[in-house]
Amino acid sequence: PHQGELAQKIVEITGLKKAFFSNSGAEASDGALKLARVRTKKRKFVAFMHGFHGRTIGSLAVTHKPAAREPFEPLGLPTTFVEYGNLDALKKAVDGDTAAVIVEPIQGEAGVIIPPDSFLEGIREICDATGTFMIVDEVQTGMGRTGKWLAIQHTKVEPDIVTLAKGIASGFPMGALVAREGLEFTKGEHGSTFAGGPLACAAALATIGVLEPLLPEVTRKGERFRKGLARYNPRVRGLMIGIPVGDKCPDVQKECAENGVIVNCAADGNLRLVPPLVITDAEIDRAVKVIDGALGKVML
Numbered sequence: 567p568h569q570g571e572l573a574q575k576i577v578e579i580t581g582l583k584k585a586f587f588s589n590s591g592a593e594a595s596d597g598a599l600k601l602a603r604v605r606t607k608k609r610k611f612v613a614f615m616h617g618f619h620g621r622t623i624g625s626l627a628v629t630h631k632p633a634a635r636e637p638f639e640p641l642g643l644p645t646t647f648v649e650y651g652n653l654d655a656l657k658k659a660v661d662g663d664t665a666a667v668i669v670e671p672i673q674g675e676a677g678v679i680i681p682p683d684s685f686l687e688g689i690r691e692i693c694d695a696t697g698t699f700m701i702v703d704e705v706q707t708g709m710g711r712t713g714k715w716l717a718i719q720h721t722k723v724e725p726d727i728v729t730l731a732k733g734i735a736s737g738f739p740m741g742a743l744v745a746r747e748g749l750e751f752t753k754g755e756h757g758s759t760f761a762g763g764p765l766a767c768a769a770a771l772a773t774i775g776v777l778e779p780l781l782p783e784v785t786r787k788g789e790r791f792r793k794g795l796a797r798y799n800p801r802v803r804g805l806m807i808g809i810p811v812g813d814k815c816p817d818v819q820k821e822c823a824e825n826g827v828i829v830n831c832a833a834d835g836n837l838r839l840v841p842p843l844v845i846t847d848a849e850i851d852r853a854v855k856v857i858d859g860a861l862g863k864v865m866l
């Protein structure tokens with residue numbers, strides 16, 4: 567019973583029409599790629615440099631990070647990687663045999679990289695002109711992280727498929743792919759023993775119940791971080807925060823950990839802060855104090 571209720575809730579909050587559950591973000595990516603292939607009957611994919619979509623053999627094929635993919639090549643899906651933010655390059659890469667463009671609305675593993683204005687709208691236009699699906703990977707940016715249920719909801723873009731995971735069930739293994747009206751698997755095309763099980767769905771429903779009243783607070787909380795860390799030029803979208811630190815990022819991480827705050831060094835020396843959305847103002851102030859102290863010690 568929880569599965570139907572959750573599917574209803576997920577289509578409501580995403581504004582899409584069909585939900586299929588998975589056990590992880592990578593599996594949600596795989597499902598999205600399969601759905602694009604099977605419904606378009608096209609072969610190829612276009613993804614972005616520094617993008618990350620998972621570590622299964624399918625999701626890895628559209629993941630750019632050389633250290634993650636090269637030991638496992640050749641990977642099955644023919645994929646072209648294009649510079650993030652470069653619509654001219656995208657236009658050249660997409661052709662009549664491209665099943666989908668897969669994109670993170672903000673690149674997470676790359677270090678909280680925010681694309682130029684109108685980039686996502688531009689992808690939609692290129693996809694529309696060529697009959698290509700637009701898959702928006704919201705595994706990291708979704709479930710309220712940026713102050714709306716989906717980061718794409720800060721734009722007017724309507725994706726064909728959205729993927730979710732990470733925060734969807736507060737840490738219980740769970741993911742989802744959500745598709746627009748008229749786009750779905752037919753019987754037998756996809757499946758999984760554990761996916762959408764009652765415990766996972768109950769955890770996701772409970773999570774949505776917790777997040778719903780918190781959602782209006784997320785932007786304000788992010789701005790509190792921004793204010794506290796302004797001298798380090800943070801990139802802030804709700805509670806998704808990146809700070810360019812450089813080679814010394816691991817030193818900052820160590821210093822923060824020693825003072826009781828866990829932070830993460832994403833790619834290219836970008837300090838990444840993705841705190842739980844339930845974080846209180848007092849906790850933000852304490853985290854800011856520790857991070858400011860660590861950054862000051864290492865960088866200034």
Ligand SMILES: Cc1ncc(COP(=O)(O)O)c(C=O)c1O
Nearest residue numbers: 590591592618619620674705706
């Ligand atoms: C944008 C994005 N997509 C997909 C994944 C893969 O999710 P999972 O680790 O649950 O397989 C991640 C994980 O970091 C991610 O950041």
